[in-house]
Amino acid sequence: MDHSRIWQQSMQDYETYLHLIRGLSPHTVMAYLQDLKKLYDFFVYENTQYQKKLPVPFAITSTDIQQFLQYLYRLGIQPSSQARMISSLKCYYQYLFENKKIQKHPLQSIVQPHTTQYLPHILAIHEIEKMLSSIDLKKTNGFRNLAILEILYSTGMRVSELTQIQISDIYLKEKCVKILGKGNKERIGLLGSKAIEAIKAYINSSQKIRAQSNKGSYLLLNNRKQPLTRIMIFMIIKKIALQVGIQKSVSPHTFRHSFATHLLEAGADLRAVQLLLGHSAITTTEIYTHLDTTYLKETVKTYHPRSSCNLPLK
Numbered sequence: 001m002d003h004s005r006i007w008q009q010s011m012q013d014y015e016t017y018l019h020l021i022r023g024l025s026p027h028t029v030m031a032y033l034q035d036l037k038k039l040y041d042f043f044v045y046e047n048t049q050y051q052k053k054l055p056v057p058f059a060i061t062s063t064d065i066q067q068f069l070q071y072l073y074r075l076g077i078q079p080s081s082q083a084r085m086i087s088s089l090k091c092y093y094q095y096l097f098e099n100k101k102i103q104k105h106p107l108q109s110i111v112q113p114h115t116t117q118y119l120p121h122i123l124a125i126h127e128i129e130k131m132l133s134s135i136d137l138k139k140t141n142g143f144r145n146l147a148i149l150e151i152l153y154s155t156g157m158r159v160s161e162l163t164q165i166q167i168s169d170i171y172l173k174e175k176c177v178k179i180l181g182k183g184n185k186e187r188i189g190l191l192g193s194k195a196i197e198a199i200k201a202y203i204n205s206s207q208k209i210r211a212q213s214n215k216g217s218y219l220l221l222n223n224r225k226q227p228l229t230r231i232m233i234f235m236i237i238k239k240i241a242l243q244v245g246i247q248k249s250v251s252p253h254t255f256r257h258s259f260a261t262h263l264l265e266a267g268a269d270l271r272a273v274q275l276l277l278g279h280s281a282i283t284t285t286e287i288y289t290h291l292d293t294t295y296l297k298e299t300v301k302t303y304h305p306r307s308s309c310n311l312p313l314k
Contacts, residue, residue: 006056007040010096017095023184025160035088042068058096062106065089069110086110121248122258128153134244137201144220145236147195147202152252155179155189156259156277159230159252165219167203172196181278189276260288 011033018029043055043064055064072082090107097105123131128149135146151162161179169178175196177189191199199219206221213225220228233252241250256277263273274285 003056004044010057010101011036011040014092014095025182027160028182032088032091035085036092038085039068039089042071046071057092058102060093060106062109065106065110121250121254122261123246123248123250123254125262127244127246128255128258130244131240131246134240141223143198143202143205145240147198148220148233148236149240149255150195150198151177151191152255153259154192154195156256157189158256158278159233162233162252163218163220163228163230166217167219168217170199170219172200179278182280185278187275187278257288260285264288 014036015029015033018024018032019026024032039060069082069086072085077085086107090105090110093102093105093107096102132146132149135149136142137146148162151157151165152159155177157177157179158181161181164180165177170191171177172191175191175193177191179187179189181187203219209221209223209225213221218227220233222228222232230252237250237252237255260273260277263276264270270282270285273288274282277285279285
């Protein structure tokens, strides 16, 4: 029996399942498969007791998994990366269990390592305004770059979602855009007046490029008439932030964090923000409530019986 071939076939079947049944993005599928490949490599290359007889994936026990996790710990893999990898492997073995390839889930009793939850970086409103106003519309791609920032801040969409937006997904009269999110779940993003103006101006300015491109249905195109990638958008935003003197780490996701935080600071309902962000669980959205320190300080100042002592709130 060629155990290596069994592993490869199982991973191919799993990849098909992730694409067709789970509807995950190619980027997410690749990450899941890379974690599974690390488990395979551990048995093949790193652990001498398995090198003479490679176990098939269906024969892996919880003891084998524990040895793999100890190996990750010895390598100095961060707890957050370990936790992600455990989640990924749990998904694979749940798939095997549901398809009756195994009778017992080897990761069922595995506890994920404790990870520190860091608050996301956000931009202040004046910093976003500074970035937007710095874009020179007379320069090549000025209208496009302005549209990128306005859309990200108006909708809070992910950069991977932005790269997939087609012109037909935008409904200017209704002031909204159709977003295809994680798991191929559709949602509606709302476009503010500034975002609509920027989109209109960009589409008008890019008519010539679109006429020459076979990818013209995508909203955002580069100078080679191809759709913008996530990396390209990251570099555009990073460059603008540095040009206006913003020292903090700024990425497309910073605009998503800022979108959510500014809405909650202004009194928006947490459930509404969850729907706008496309979070499947409201607990994911709740992290943004920790950022609204201004509101919390004002609450204490107004209602606490000893707040009039004028001690500084830190």
